Amino acid sequence: MQTLCDIPLSSVAYLSNIFKSSKLTTIETILFWSILYIGTGTILWNSLDYFLPNTMHGFLFERMELTIQDWWKYTLYTHVAGGLTCLISSLLQYSKLLLKRTPRIHRYLGHIYALSIITTVFPTGVALSFTAKGGTSGMIGFLILSFATLITLLLGMIAIFKRNIKSHQAWITRSFALITTAITFRSLQIILGSLNISPDTNYQLSLWLSISINLILAEYYIKKS
Ligand code: HEM
Numbered sequence: 001m002q003t004l005c006d007i008p009l010s011s012v013a014y015l016s017n018i019f020k021s022s023k024l025t026t027i028e029t030i031l032f033w034s035i036l037y038i039g040t041g042t043i044l045w046n047s048l049d050y051f052l053p054n055t056m057h058g059f060l061f062e063r064m065e066l067t068i069q070d071w072w073k074y075t076l077y078t079h080v081a082g083g084l085t086c087l088i089s090s091l092l093q094y095s096k097l098l099l100k101r102t103p104r105i106h107r108y109l110g111h112i113y114a115l116s117i118i119t120t121v122f123p124t125g126v127a128l129s130f131t132a133k134g135g136t137s138g139m140i141g142f143l144i145l146s147f148a149t150l151i152t153l154l155l156g157m158i159a160i161f162k163r164n165i166k167s168h169q170a171w172i173t174r175s176f177a178l179i180t181t182a183i184t185f186r187s188l189q190i191i192l193g194s195l196n197i198s199p200d201t202n203y204q205l206s207l208w209l210s211i212s213i214n215l216i217l218a219e220y221y222i223k224k225s
């Protein structure tokens with residue numbers, strides 16, 4: 001029979017099973033899920049101003065010369081909506097338990113993730129790269145990010161069509177690492193901003209560091225699992 005003390009313990013075990021995603025240590029697992037959920041939640045919250053009536057996001061003020069051009073404004077809005085869809089659809093994909101119990105949900109969310117990248121995040125990411133902050137380095141960084149995200153996703157899709165689960169997991173993890181640079185990039189901007197680095201250098205450094213850090217973490221995850 002379950003005692004009062006057992007209930008919280010079994011709930012913790014159940015939760016840790018839902019969130020257990022690989023052979024990561026408990027600390028690594030907690031860090032992974034916390035950063036993913038807090039990062040996605042923060043971006044979602046900060047992006048509300050793009051979609052609420054009678055509000056204008058601070059980034060639009062920063063880029064006033066572009067905001068007055070409809071093509072740029074609507075490309076950015078589409079990009080943010082696609083980016084959020086893609087991030088939210090990935091939130092449960094690393095749960096081994098959900099994958100085992102409800103593979104249909106994994107496939108359904110996977111389709112949303114892939115579609116949002118192919119139809120929205122990739123094309124709008126490419127278009128916005130040419131006007132991005134950070135000069136040539138910013139433009140090249142965002143272009144590499146766009147193409148690398150698409151190519152890793154396509155390789156992950158080809159792998160699952162061939163029923164090669166290991167290869168699917170590895171390539172999708174790389175594409176997921178590139179998509180979540182949206183979280184690392186903004187976190188680094190805040191950290192470097194506190195170090196008295198000029199805004200332009202901060203922007204470029206944050207972009208390139210976020211791509212590098214996330215890809216290194218992805219390789220670590222793949223090696224461990
Ligand atoms: C392949 C991945 C991605 C690429 C290549 C990319 C590219 C870009 C580019 C070029 C800009 C314009 C920056 C500028 O003008 O200086 C931008 C802005 C933005 N992106 Fe992405 N992006 C990606 C993923 C995401 C994701 C997953 C989100 C999640 C919501 C996102 C949200 C935003 C937002 C909110 C902005 C406006 C700037 C801001 O409010 O901070 N992006 N992105």
